[in-house]
Amino acid sequence: MIGNCQGRGVARAIELLCPGSRVTSLPTARLRRDFRDAGTLTRALEGHDLVVAQAFPDGLLPGGFRTVRAGLPRLAVYPTFVFSAFHPDQIYVGEGGSREGFAPSPLGLYHSAIAVFGFLRGLDEARTLRLFREDVFARLGYLDGWDASARALLAAAAADGCPVEREFLLWSRRGCFMHGINHPKLFVLGDIARRLLVEAGLPARDVEPDAYLPDDLVRDVVWPVYPPLAERYGLPGSYLFKDKVRGRGPARLHDLPGFLAASFSVYRATPRARLDGPRMRAWAADPAVTALFDAG
Numbered sequence: 001m002i003g004n005c006q007g008r009g010v011a012r013a014i015e016l017l018c019p020g021s022r023v024t025s026l027p028t029a030r031l032r033r034d035f036r037d038a039g040t041l042t043r044a045l046e047g048h049d050l051v052v053a054q055a056f057p058d059g060l061l062p063g064g065f066r067t068v069r070a071g072l073p074r075l076a077v078y079p080t081f082v083f084s085a086f087h088p089d090q091i092y093v094g095e096g097g098s099r100e101g102f103a104p105s106p107l108g109l110y111h112s113a114i115a116v117f118g119f120l121r122g123l124d125e126a127r128t129l130r131l132f133r134e135d136v137f138a139r140l141g142y143l144d145g146w147d148a149s150a151r152a153l154l155a156a157a158a159a160d161g162c163p164v165e166r167e168f169l170l171w172s173r174r175g176c177f178m179h180g181i182n183h184p185k186l187f188v189l190g191d192i193a194r195r196l197l198v199e200a201g202l203p204a205r206d207v208e209p210d211a212y213l214p215d216d217l218v219r220d221v222v223w224p225v226y227p228p229l230a231e232r233y234g235l236p237g238s239y240l241f242k243d244k245v246r247g248r249g250p251a252r253l254h255d256l257p258g259f260l261a262a263s264f265s266v267y268r269a270t271p272r273a274r275l276d277g278p279r280m281r282a283w284a285a286d287p288a289v290t291a292l293f294d295a296g
Contacts, residue, residue: 002053013193013209038063042071079157081184085149087223088142093277103274106262127296134228180223186215219245
């Protein structure tokens, strides 16, 4: 099993669904440390009954993912899930390319785009707080992002050779199927695990993994579905931001004023050049958006 943080849920679901299976997880983040190149990784995986993997960037290992794919006939690729319609305000900022390049936030590396841009425009926390309202969300495109998000997810899955049109329809009927822009809920990963087993001709129990397994990703950051978006999608909404659980401690929740105060505190200690990214540049170049923020 090769994958990012989403891979843990797929691996656990496979172990549940396929009795007697032994799954070895290779986190994508550790491949560069553990393997010299893609050929070394490929040789280490030979002899397994099934290798399931998310595609990784070519620059991660010399030879790239295409070498692994070509050398392992029993390789099954599953998609990397990114879906922002429920959480359009959640972004990374910074140089990207690696975790070290992203700017920190009170919730690890996840930021509110409105909070970042409000800070960059010289607003204080109180004025930025007032921007969390329906007409602002509408102007920023937050209320009509479903179609674009769905197209992007479905296209990416199809490009990986794992089309998910049917599954996507079922996930949508269950409500919000993401904890954040890149953390799907366990029932999504469970469906992928079942599909990988079935398509490989391996047995799969007729059970729902989320009924038996803990959702590891719910211990990570959980971004709220803002009430105006939630109303549009027929979901419960809130402005409660959940931090990653550390050790055995309880989950820590930030309300919106508290989250903005914590965010601005981090931003004041962060070089301004690091608070950058595609959305910040696009908004700065849009007079209507800058006027919206400047009016508060």
